[in-house]
Amino acid sequence: MKKIISVLILSASLIGVSAHAQKGGQHGMQMKQMLKDSLHLTDAQADSVVAIRTEFQKKIRSVMKDSTVAADKRKEEIQPLRKEMKTRLQAILTKEQMKKMQEMQQGMHGEAKMNNDN
Numbered sequence: 129m130k131k132i133i134s135v136l137i138l139s140a141s142l143i144g145v146s147a148h149a150q151k152g153g154q155h156g157m158q159m160k161q162m163l164k165d166s167l168h169l170t171d172a173q174a175d176s177v178v179a180i181r182t183e184f185q186k187k188i189r190s191v192m193k194d195s196t197v198a199a200d201k202r203k204e205e206i207q208p209l210r211k212e213m214k215t216r217l218q219a220i221l222t223k224e225q226m227k228k229m230q231e232m233q234q235g236m237h238g239e240a241k242m243n244n245d246n
Contacts, residue, residue: 157183159175159178159181160174160175163177163229166228167221167225167228167229168222168225169225173220174227176220177217177220177221177229178217179214180213180217180220184210184213187209188206188209191205191206191209
């Protein structure tokens, strides 16, 4: 009986992890396609941009969640991360693609701000 329960729990856990990974994978694929279409990126460029953004989003999110650090100090810690991300993206994208991506980001931040104001 214990073995059956253990197998059921393990199976449920694996299904949950698989579903989460697929959802994250779908988001990554959507992001990649949107970047390719909007910025006219190659597959290699899009893969690199998604990987870099994912890496730095995790780092920035980690800093933002650190409640032991004051809010103004967290902003100071995030600035070099964003600068490094920008530098790495500039190595992959053309000037025009970089400009377009920054405009898209500003547009998204503006929309998010407007939605928060409502």
